[in-house]
Amino acid sequence: MRTWLLSLIALGSISLGIAQAPERGAPLPRKGVFGAALAPVAAQGGQPGGLRITAISPGLTAERLGLKVGDIVTEIAGEPTPAAPALSGALRKKNAGDSITVRFIREGQASQGQAALVARPQQRPDGFRVHYDQVVSQGKRIRIIATHPEGSGPHPTIFLIGGIGAYSSDGDFATAPYGNILGPLAKSGYATVRIDKPGQGDSEGPTYTELTYTVERDAYLQALRLAKTLPFVDKNRIAIFGHSMGGSFGPQVAAQESVRGLIVHGTLARTWYEYTLENSRRQMELGGTPPAVVSEQMIPLARVMHYLFNEGKSPAEIKTAHPDLAAAVNGMIPDGRTYSGVGLPFFQELAKENLAAAWQNLGETQVLALYGENDFISGITDHQDIARWVNARRPGTATFTLVPQSDHGFNQTSSPRDSMEKWGRPGATFNSNIIDILKSWLEKTLK
Known part of the structure; x- marks a missing residue:
């Protein structure tokens, strides 16, 4: 029904x-802000699922982490990111200025970046x-x-x-x-x-x-x-x-x-x-x-x-x-x-x-x-x-x-x-x- x-x-x-x-x-x-538009991606072809970046806001955390449009974020601050709430939940445990690490897939290759979490404007x-x-x-x-x-x-x-x-x-x-x-x-x-x-x-x-x-x-x-x-x-x-x-x-x-x-x-x-x-x-x-x-x-x-x-x-x-x-x-x-x-x-x-x-x-x-x-x-x-x-x-x-x-x-x-x-x-x-x-x-x- x-x-x-x-x-x-x-x-x-x-x-x-x-x-x-x-x-x-x-x-x-002050809490931080990720600063990117995200879309869920299902796991396939041996690649893990995650959140695909569809847009990045200048000067915020995603940009400082070295992420680009098309990257698939699979983990942030040590926690998997199968959906947007998981990413938000992981960031809520941190304050602005805290260092965070992100793991992502770019063109089929695993990579990672690290940066300080940027405060919400x-x-x-x-x-x-x-x-x-x-x-x-x-x-x-x-x-x-x-x-x-x-x-x-x-x-x-x-x-x-x-x-x-x-x-x-x-x-x-x-x-x-x-x-x-x-x-x-x-x-x-x-x-x-x-x-x-x-x-x-x-x-x-x-x-x-x-x-x-x-x-x-x-x-x-x-x-x-x-x-x-x-x-x-x-x-x-x-x-x-x-x-x-x-x-x-x-x-x-x-x-x-x-x-x-x-x-x-x-x-x-x-x-x-x-x-x-x-x-x-x-x-x-x-x-x-x-x-x-x-x-x-x-x-x-x-x-x-x-x-x-x-x-x-x-x-x-x-x-x-x-x-x-x-x-x-x-x-x-x-x-x-x-x-x-x-x-x-x-x-x-x-x-x-x-x-x-x-x-x-x-x-x-x-x-x-x-x-x-x-x-x-x-x-x-x-x-x-x-x-x-x-x-x-x-x-x-x-x-x-x-x-x-x-x-x-x-x-x-x-x-x-x-x-x-x-x-x-x-x-x-x-x-x-x-x-x-x-x-x-x-x-x-x-x-």
């Missing part, structure tokens, strides 16, 4: 707690100043990257909580994730604060498939607390922008550490179990699966999701107890460990969360629920419900806004099907109307 699912969002809630002073810890060392000032910091979350140091206008401030501030995935938020806005959102705001008089998730970029922590929901959530909470101590941040004029998965963390963090505003985009307001069912049906139908076949596939899929997320069973346990669900389990969890690229424990923790409770604990926070009309990963009803729920408790404090001709990733598309067909492919066009909407709301809420 083929299961369509591009799942980037989640939700939950936590009870109010007493704010604690953030801990910075010792300065966080830091974000450069561009009409704003850049500040690097760190905060301790559950014993691990988390990288904070902030920008702020010239002048002492303090300034109204945007605190970003991004979507699901293993990526670094570090770097210039022209290339960094969410840079097309933060860049225009940073040049419009706002300070911005973002983090690298535990285990990503410079941040300490587990590999991404071992990162749990509560561990990631605490990193955002501690970072927000530290942000309020920064001299250029106006602690009374902070707005969280939570995209996709960040739309679940946003109200939970704000319920513990108050903010002036909370913006969510492409998120949901239901339980994780309800979301996965709705999203699976939506994407199968958009993919062209006939309705009768969709329903036929949804019956075993719903059972698997219940055992997996609500009861916390492992894929192996489900297949042993329910052999008739083996095909559905294998279609949904092919590797037996991850779902949509995320470790199963993350979603099993998430399935226990109650988002509605978090929205009710926001105090006087102003809320903006945004929905791209061509979003195929989340549903419009959840965003309308967020505004309705908040206004029922605190009339006039929440707004629902439809973002026209826009999808889950802020790209310009003509329909949900068009968005799904273009998702992840090059050539996407950023829909800048999201910036106009944000600026208008932030001007009223923070300035």
Whole structure:
């Protein structure tokens, strides 16, 4: 059974707690960057498999190692590299400046090179100043990257909580994730604060498939607390922008550490179990699966999701107890460990969360629920419900806004099907109307 699912969002809630002073810890060392585009190559003809270099960035580690386009990297820092995550994992054990050795195949001949690991380039000032910091979350140091206008401030501030995935938020806005959102705001008089998730970029922590929901959530909470101590941040004029998965963390963090505003985009307001069912049906139908076949596939899929997320069973346990669900389990969890690229424990923790409770604990926070009309990963009803729920408790404090001709990733598309067909492919066009909407709301809420 083929299961369509591009799942980037989640939700939950936590009870109010007493704010604690953030801990910075010792300065966080800079990690290195390999600096090459890679493509997996299978072993054949007596040659080992590895990662073929398809492009090299000047001045970074791959170039200093003497590598060229076409080389096949088979080992780095003493560890085999059958896939890109293995290379990234090996480099994460080193800091910038550490010596590393690479083994590779060039034109059928084995060779090797050695060089110091080059540090990931830091974000450069561009009409704003850049500040690097760190905060301790559950014993691990988390990288904070902030920008702020010239002048002492303090300034109204945007605190970003991004979507699901293993990526670094570090770097210039022209290339960094969410840079097309933060860049225009940073040049419009706002300070911005973002983090690298535990285990990503410079941040300490587990590999991404071992990162749990509560561990990631605490990193955002501690970072927000530290942000309020920064001299250029106006602690009374902070707005969280939570995209996709960040739309679940946003109200939970704000319920513990108050903010002036909370913006969510492409998120949901239901339980994780309800979301996965709705999203699976939506994407199968958009993919062209006939309705009768969709329903036929949804019956075993719903059972698997219940055992997996609500009861916390492992894929192996489900297949042993329910052999008739083996095909559905294998279609949904092919590797037996991850779902949509995320470790199963993350979603099993998430399935226990109650988002509605978090929205009710926001105090006087102003809320903006945004929905791209061509979003195929989340549903419009959840965003309308967020505004309705908040206004029922605190009339006039929440707004629902439809973002026209826009999808889950802020790209310009003509329909949900068009968005799904273009998702992840090059050539996407950023829909800048999201910036106009944000600026208008932030001007009223923070300035």
